Ligand SMILES: Nc1ncnc2c1ncn2[C@@H]1O[C@H](COP(=O)(O)OP(=O)(O)O)[C@@H](O)[C@H]1O
């Protein structure tokens with residue numbers, strides 16, 4: 001359950017509309033407090049009016065008095081009156097996991113905040129779990145020029161002194177990034193030397209996707225030249241954000257997507273962070289995962305022509321991609337109900353010791369998302385489907401990418417009693433089996449399975465992706481020896 005406190009964008013690309021799309025895409029219930037109504041499209045804002053303080057207060061009370069809100073995102077507040085009101089609720093401890101996007105100006109250059117920028121820092125800075133200014137907002141908040149990545153780091157540090165737990169300075173507006181090598185000491189050198197995700201003053205973080213990956217299933221991390229990085233992703237440079245979090249400086253780099261459709265990226269990023277906090281992700285992972293989500297949303301909408309100016313991003317890219325993968329799986333499996341075809345890549349393949357049954361209900365992965373550790377609701381239980389496994393007598397390969405587009409194993413496989421009883425090949429690999437689902441479209445799933453303690457339930461992680469999209473992880477927490485129940489999926493890049 002998450003709450004957005006933001007303005008309405010009649011064009012549907014930013015503000016409340018983008019936030020609710022983003023919450024929904026994360027399968028987080030979204031509540032909303034509307035602070036302003038803007039008449040807006042892809043070309044700009046033609047009119048805007050703040051909602052009165054009393055009505056905003058009433059909305060806050062209605063939502064907070066009934067729902068257990070776990071994370072909150074603030075966007076357009078319009079002026080100091082609503083800023084003060086929201087701050088009061090924050091000071092009263094009623095706005096948990098607060099993501100503050102200090103919206104002051106739109107991508108099209110229209111001003112959305114009439115007050116003193118410093119008031120943002122004074123009122124919401126100390127309450128924010130994370131503050132997410134773009135370059136223009138960081139400039140306004142600090143009253144100084146911010147051009148290089150070094151400047152961004154300094155800005156993040158300076159903003160952190162106002163009290164937020166973390167500051168994310170977003171580099172989406174750094175034109176240099178898209179147009180070739182940055183000046184010495186600038187963007188490219190920093191980003192690429194680090195493989196995209198670099199830390200200062202701390203240990204290297206997890207293999208989080210928002211940083212180093214190209215969005216094509218690569219794990220990233222290796223130093224690359226700027227040319228390699230750009231062409232590997234089919235993009236034109238890097239979009240670098242700087243995150244100051246718990247005393248550590250991180251750089252989050254993603255391939256810069258060549259698109260004009262970047263309306264609402266800041267709102268989308270902030271609400272994706274809030275959604276991920278609501279799902280229980282730790283803060284740095286919530287931020288880097290949210291950035292990866294935005295990169296994919298930009299990519300998926302790059303060809304859209306909605307309106308005459310910068311259009312919105314595709315908030316539902318992950319669902320649609322998974323649905324497309326699932327549909328491809330269904331098609332393949334319908335065609336070949338009982339065997340894995342040698343010529344077409346079809347079916348599910350256990351890469352180390354196991355093979356899925358000929359008729360896995362792969363489609364279920366698209367609709368079974370819920371937070372790790374949470375009990376399934378009856379409806380979620382209904383939605384959860386299982387994928388059954390059987391021994392792979394043909395052996396396996398470990399790389400799903402290598403397998404994609406290649407022949408599957410030959411022959412007809414039937415469910416073996418050995419597999420169900422945990423004997424045979426399954427037993428051999430009980431501690432860590434890898435599974436991959438391979439389709440003709442070069443979409444793939446892969447993952448590892450391990451047992452939680454000697455007698456605990458197996459815990460499995462599967463990754464789904466395609467040659468054009470970043471991987472997704474599908475986490476399974478309930479599985480017996482022959483069946484998986486997919487009950488959570490999240491993006492990993
Ligand atoms: N063309 C792009 N390609 C990839 N990432 C981008 C692009 N434009 C913006 N971003 C990313 O989108 C997020 C929002 O950034 P930004 O556009 O600077 O915010 P805002 O919408 O508040 O101005 C950041 O993570 C930024 O790096």
Ligand SMILES: Cc1ncc(COP(=O)(O)O)c(N)n1
Nearest residue numbers: 007014015107264265266267
């Ligand atoms: C109501 C509203 N809130 C926020 C933005 C910022 O949009 P962007 O993320 O493109 O800077 C906007 N254009 N409209």
